[in-house]
Amino acid sequence: MHKPLVLILFMLITATISKAQSADEVYDRYLDFNLARLQGEEDKATDLAEQLMKDTLKLAPKVRVNFYNSAAKLYEDGSQSVKAIELYERVVAAQPQYYVAHRALGYLYLKNIPDADKPLDKPSTNQDYIKTVKKSLPQLEKAQACDADENTLTLIKTLYKNIGDSAALASLDNRLKTLQKGCIDILSD
Template sequence: MMNKLRLLLLTGILFSFCRASAQSADEVYNQYLDFNLARLQGETDKALSLGEDLLPNADKLKANARASFYYSIGHLYENNAQSVKAIEYYEKVVAAVPEYYVAQRGLGYLYAKQAEELRVSGSANYTAMARKALPHLEKAQACDPDNDTLDLIKFMYTHIHDTAALSTLNSRLKQLSKSCVDLLDDK
């Protein structure tokens, strides 16, 4: 009888603990709103802290809000010189919303930076990293033409000696420009 009472008491305590630690979707969304408010008010450190607290529960956000959150925290990480973390979250956004060229641009430039470091150091891995950056840069260029991005794309193709890709660049950009998302809807 005493063992059953202890088991029942222990089960009740565990259930209470699990319930207290589990956050509802509404609570997570409220955290997301607090994160956005801090970010929009320029409180970068606070926004990063709130965002990092939100990360373990981000899967409870609706898909659109989750993509917007991942982009925003990725952008904060990028601006805070944490490119590895920025890449991780930009990749999630691009996987969820491939037409969102703003995340494509961020990802492309971060990969291009890594490629340039490899090129300068004479690493044989430059070509692979350049090829990783180029599709993202092309999507960004197709949706929001920019001379600097176009010059970077051409520079990279020239340095990896891919004249075939360079000669078909305009047709690819035209095709890619048919489907562009410039704002994420978080509703």
């Protein structure tokens, strides 16, 4: 009777140790990824990021968010906007007050709109344009509220005019004041 109990206990301990080692190995790869990024080894960092993607659940939640943010920046700098957007969206979902990711998302969403920052003669009726602008604006507003930038503010105002949303433009200052609360500019792990 004691043998089955001892065997089950042994299996549980072995599984726990194996899992802990696996998480440690993933964390070590995360450290290698950060080192490669800091040393300017973009190709190596990209390879390590791809390897880490399938094991991110083994990282602690805050470390995972940091990894997503760092990998997103790496992809953004490497002109891989689609991958960067996906990861920045994960960052914003986990840390909604981290305005740096909001700013990146706002500009990345607009990346495929030529001359997005140029005023139009009349409000656009292009539904794809309007949809993209409406997706970008909340991101840009959060970034603007937390870290005021004249260029971003001008872009926000231009986009509202370009989609003909004068009501949202008129209430912009109030929204920015509300969005200022709880801004985070550095992620901790």
